[in-house]
Amino acid sequence: MRRLEDARDFRLLPPASDLQFTGALTHLLDQEDIGLLVPTVTEELPKVAQQREEIRRKGCAVFISPVEVVWIANDKWQTAIALLREGIAVPQSYCGSSKKELLETIPFPILSKPRIGRGGRGVLVHKHEGELPDVISADRVYQEFLPGEEYDANLFAKPQGNTIAVVLRKTALKEGIVGNALEVERVEEKEVAELASRAVRALALEGPIDIDIRRGNNGQPAILEINARVGANVRSAEDVLVAMINTWRSQS
Secondary structure, eight states: OOOOGGOOOOOOOOOOTTTOOOOOOOEEEHTTTSSEEOOGGGHHHHHHHHHHHHHHHHHHOOOOOOHHHHHHHHHHHHHHHHHTTTTTTOOOOOOOSSSHHHHHHHOSSEEEESOOOTTTTOOEEEOSGGGSSSOOTTTTTEOOOOOOOOEEEEEEEOOSSOOOEEEEEEETTSSSSSEEEEEEEEEOHHHHHOOOOOHHHHHHHOOOEEEEOOOOOOOOTEEEEEEOOOOOOOOOOOHHHHHHHHHHHHHO
C-alpha cells in the first residue's frame, strides 16, 4: 500500500451523476489497493455513503455518515427541519410555492439558495419584495438573512465517540456578504463550536463535517447549512485531518 505522503497519481472517474460512477469507483479501489477514501464532492456523498460498508470490507477506510443522514445534509430544507426538530438554532426558513406565506414567514432581507447545491452557487439576498421572483418554487429555500459574523466549523466525529471541532471565522466572502470564504482565521468561539457539535450529535453525523454558522441581530449563532464532508478550508483546521489520519492508522 502506498504511503500517504507518496500519493502523487491521479485517476479520472465519471461524474457522480453517471450510472458508471459506482462501478468505476469500486474498480479503482480494487485496482489501486487504496487504504483511505476521502470523498470531497457533494454529489458523490450519497453514493459513497451507500457503499461505505462494502468499501470497508475491501480494506479501505472511509469516514462518512450513514446514507440517510447524508441525504438530509445534502438537502438544505431537510437540514433546517431536522435541526429545528432537535431544538438547534437555524434562521427562520420557508420552502414552498406561496409567495404570500413566504412574506408572512420571513422578514427582509431574505436569503434564498438552492435546496441542493454547493460552493455558494445560486445564493441570493433579496432586500425587498420587488427582488423576489414572480413565482416561488420549492426547489429553493428562503431564509432570514443573518447579518452577523460568519463561521466555518470544521469537525471530525467518530461513531459514538468524541467530536473534534475547529472554528474558522470568515474574514472575506466571494460575493461580499454571501458566498464562499476567500479568507479565514482560526478563532476560539466556544458557543459556535458547541452549536456545531450539538448538530453533529443530533443528526448522528460521522467523519469530517463542515458547518456554516452565522450570528443574527441578537448575536446568537444559527446553523446555515451542513456539508457531510471535509470542508474547503480544512487546511486551516488541520486538527480535523490529523484526527482522520490517526483514526485510520489506528484501524489499519
